[in-house]
Amino acid sequence: MTVTVLAVLGRGLVDPATPVLRADDLGLLRGDGVFEAVHVRGGKPWMLDEHLARLARSAARMELPLPAPEALHDLIDQVCARVGPQEHSLRLICTRGSEEGGDPTFLVLGSPVGAVSINARDTGVRVRTATLGYAVGARTPAPWLLGGVKSLSYAINMASQRWAWSQGADDVVWVSADDYVLEAPTATVVWRDGSRLLTVPSAETGILAGTTARHLLDRAGEFGLTAGEELITPAGLVAADGAWLISSIRGVAELRSIDGQPLGPSPLTADIRRLLGF
Structure with a gap:
């Protein structure tokens, strides 16, 4: 119960x-x-x-x-x-x-x-991109923007998700004003590029460093992959060999489309779920 x-x-x-x-x-x-x-x-x-x-x-x-x-x-x-x-x-x-x-x-x-989080592990998620309105490196020299802080101020996060739902999507991937992928409102973006498993650098961008994503990347060698951090555009994410939203509660949600452009499915998704216990 x-x-x-x-x-x-x-x-x-x-x-x-x-x-x-x-x-x-x-x-x-x-x-x-x-x-x-x-x-x-x-x-x-x-x-x-x-x-x-x-x-x-x-x-x-x-x-x-x-x-x-x-x-x-x-x-x-x-x-x-x-x-x-x-x-x-x-x-x-x-x-x-x-x-x-x-x-x-x-x-x-x-x-x-909740059932929505659990179902997303099986069905994946369709996302829309949405700008946060500032350049990719803007938060690092501006501590008052609270880059990397998990604060209770989640109004923008929830508004972003409601907007996605109104557009027929399941979630949002935030992008910078100069068109780099940042993060999702409640998740970290991870993708595969050939033999590499990658995520967005938190120190450079001010995104929240994901604990579950870090656990995954630290074990990339178990998939025969190397781990790294780099910037990527939404177009680059569409061209990737698999992409996921990784979070502590929802776990692993494979990206199935970005702004209507289809992705996946990736054969690595099942292995990631097993590794993370979801």
């Missing part, structure tokens, strides 16, 4: 229907906070250390203190002990707290993985 479980710092497990945020919480008012989403398998969080490290990097960039590691792990353990054997997403959420000041708000939410 799949269940939703909530734990809040200082309160432990609470009913998920219980209000846990103040009306003036800055995470609610301004999206001022950070989060991570972790895949839970058989009650065990997958790649938890990598996600906690990225959460710490995001929090440091936003000058936001996280709970002590032992308190954080205790909340995670409480939630994972209750979610059951089916796959869940585990959201670790830290907001700046009340507008009046005081401690940040921290909570852990375990929720069943």
Whole structure:
């Protein structure tokens, strides 16, 4: 049985229907906070250390203190002990707290993985490209743009996906103003070029470095491939020998079309799913 479980710092497990945020919480008012989403398998969080490290990097960039590691792990353990054997997403959420000041708000939410995410692993996704309006290297010298930070400010991400749905697509691949592929609203772009398995460089572009994508590329040798990072245009992605959106919860979603141009299927998709456990 799949269940939703909530734990809040200082309160432990609470009913998920219980209000846990103040009306003036800055995470609610301004999206001022950070989060991570972790895949839970058989009650065990997958790649938890990598996600906690990225959460710490995001929090440091936003000058936001996280709970002590032992308190954080205790909340995670409480939630994972209750979610059951089916796959869940585990959201670790830290907001700046009340507008009046005081401690940040921290909570852990375990929720069943939805059917849309699961089905995308089998059917793949059709994507539209959408510009973010700035050049590929614009975020690196501008720290206030929060390149590489997994913040709660996801309004643009969700608006992008709703636009894609209105166009008959499943998701978006963002591109820079100078026509380079960046990332998807909730996933990392990975593609195959002959004997190479590639992704977009995060340091150069300010995209969020994907934990699951990094795990995949670190094991590219198991497919007889080499791993790397480089820039690519949407046209280059169409010409690739396979392309995927890789994320912690949806897992592996093969790109089946970009702006109406068909891709795949790639024989590597099944091997990637097996390697990543999806």
